[in-house]
Amino acid sequence: MEYEVIKELKRSEKSVVQLVRQKDSEQIFIRKILSGHHEVYETLKSTPHSLLPQIYQVTLSDTNTTVIEEYIEGASPKPGELSSKTVRHIMGELCDVLEFVHKKGIIHRDIKPSNILLASDGHIRLLDFDVARMYKDEQEQDTTLLGTKGYAPPEQFGFAQTDERTDIYSLGMTFRQLLGGKTGKPGYKRIIEKCTKLDPDKRYQSIGQVKKAFSWAEKSIWVGAFVILLAALMLNVVLYQQALRENEGPPVLPAPGNPRWDGESGIGMWGNVAESGVADSEIVKYSIKLCRMDTQTPPDIEDDVWMLESEMSGNAVTEVDGVPTFETNLAMYFQENGFYYFAVAAVGDGENYVNSPFVISDAFEYTGENAPALPAPTGLAWRMVMTDESESNEWVYYATWDNLEDYADGDSFDVTVYDRDGEYVTNNIWTKENVVKRGYGGVRIRPQFLEQKDGAYRFSVQVLTSRPNEYKSSPMPDPVTEEYLSPWYYY
Numbered sequence: 001m002e003y004e005v006i007k008e009l010k011r012s013e014k015s016v017v018q019l020v021r022q023k024d025s026e027q028i029f030i031r032k033i034l035s036g037h038h039e040v041y042e043t044l045k046s047t048p049h050s051l052l053p054q055i056y057q058v059t060l061s062d063t064n065t066t067v068i069e070e071y072i073e074g075a076s077p078k079p080g081e082l083s084s085k086t087v088r089h090i091m092g093e094l095c096d097v098l099e100f101v102h103k104k105g106i107i108h109r110d111i112k113p114s115n116i117l118l119a120s121d122g123h124i125r126l127l128d129f130d131v132a133r134m135y136k137d138e139q140e141q142d143t144t145l146l147g148t149k150g151y152a153p154p155e156q157f158g159f160a161q162t163d164e165r166t167d168i169y170s171l172g173m174t175f176r177q178l179l180g181g182k183t184g185k186p187g188y189k190r191i192i193e194k195c196t197k198l199d200p201d202k203r204y205q206s207i208g209q210v211k212k213a214f215s216w217a218e219k220s221i222w223v224g225a226f227v228i229l230l231a232a233l234m235l236n237v238v239l240y241q242q243a244l245r246e247n248e249g250p251p252v253l254p255a256p257g258n259p260r261w262d263g264e265s266g267i268g269m270w271g272n273v274a275e276s277g278v279a280d281s282e283i284v285k286y287s288i289k290l291c292r293m294d295t296q297t298p299p300d301i302e303d304d305v306w307m308l309e310s311e312m313s314g315n316a317v318t319e320v321d322g323v324p325t326f327e328t329n330l331a332m333y334f335q336e337n338g339f340y341y342f343a344v345a346a347v348g349d350g351e352n353y354v355n356s357p358f359v360i361s362d363a364f365e366y367t368g369e370n371a372p373a374l375p376a377p378t379g380l381a382w383r384m385v386m387t388d389e390s391e392s393n394e395w396v397y398y399a400t401w402d403n404l405e406d407y408a409d410g411d412s413f414d415v416t417v418y419d420r421d422g423e424y425v426t427n428n429i430w431t432k433e434n435v436v437k438r439g440y441g442g443v444r445i446r447p448q449f450l451e452q453k454d455g456a457y458r459f460s461v462q463v464l465t466s467r468p469n470e471y472k473s474s475p476m477p478d479p480v481t482e483e484y485l486s487p488w489y490y491y
Contacts, residue, residue, distance in 0.1 A: 380460075
């Protein structure tokens with residue numbers, strides 16, 4: 001095919017980038033003329049992805065590579081000028097496309113905001129694979145040292161061979177730049193710090209691990225009930241009072257007893273520490289970590305192996321052999337086969353107690369990496385009922401779905417509520433057994449979370465498997481797409 005040049009977009013010693021039009025046609029393309037051989041573009045041409053520009057033609061000569069690729073309307077994101085919701089969207093899709101190219105053996109080596117395009121269809125495109133390379137097992141370091149200063153890790157400048165951890169470093173630097181100094185959720189700082197460790201062995205080892213860390217940071221685990229705003233205010237008061245104290249400080253909470261897995265359910269259990277959380281509240285609070293090991297060798301709490309860290313609050317306390325026991329489903333965070341351990345500590349209120357030490361569970365052997373996923377809940381709908389639990393003749397709100405019979409009694413339903421802007425409002429987790437016991441076909445949502453006047457709310461439901469070696473948790477994209485959301489409820 002023949003093309004006519006509309007405009008030269010960029011020129012350097014190693015490349016020329018042009019906006020071209022196919023002769024006798026109005027269709028516009030990007031043409032790149034690159035020094036040397038770039039076999040990466042042949043791989044991209046044969047394995048397209050919706051978040052990459054489509055490659056139409058790759059021509060290799062003795063000295064150059066010519067690429068004809070899709071022209072896409074859009075602009076690069078401007079660091080510091082984006083909402084946290086937009087940054088989350090960009091990072092989620094960037095992880096998806098990097099996971100794809102890494103599986104093809106491609107290392108991008110130049111992840112940065114200017115190589116990300118926010119297209120007019122609302123999705124990103126990852127651009128510019130000009131310095132990308134195919135990973136080679138036998139190679140000790142890269143033969144060509146390329147990349148952008150400030151985004152590229154040490155190994156990209158001759159210290160070792162680049163691999164997918166190289167892109168993870170650049171991903172963390174890009175995340176930091178897009179946030180523009182805003183820390184966002186507490187988990188974001190930890191994700192950035194782990195992505196950008198100078199030692200590649202101390203970073204996340206795969207994009208899949210980064211995605212799981214984002215999932216954990218996006219959703220603090222609230223089990224069984226809610227944490228009231230008043231509790232947060234009380235905590236601020238007691239912390240202030242603690243700062244005024246001149247004594248040696250409050251005592252340390254007792255560590256949770258007997259942390260363990262509940263058989264093969266993927267549910268973590270430990271002895272409840274009733275004094276944790278906020279004093280005089282039914283809500284208890286814990287800090288939890290999760291890691292995967294290749295062998296059944298327990299980690300140390302100080303080891304740099306913990307891939308997920310968060311805090312959880314709730315009242316999911318049951319009697320197990322006469323012992324008050326807290327339970328939470330961690331199966332949704334299992335990704336690769338191996339042995340999983342969790343560590344848990346009771347969180348103090350800062351006035352009466354301070355945090356307990358961490359204690360580590362036994363091992364859970366996960367073999368369900370290739371297991372099928374449970375079906376997604378269907379027929380999502382709001383239900384309002386007047387029950388004996390109602391207070392002051394108020395309605396009780398339930399998030400319901402119509403295929404409850406598809407699940408086992410131990411499977412849990414994580415209902416997450418969003419406002420009209422798509423922002424997280426609250427979430428509540430009930431088992432199927434609890435849903436059936438309550439008798440209203442769904443999970444209760446407290447009206448306190450729907451109190452904004454003229455507010456609009458909808459919810460999603462993800463099923464957390466209680467049989468992780470047989471079934472994965474049901475699918476749930478991030479960000480959540482329309483097909484997984486209920487109709488709107490206007491409060």
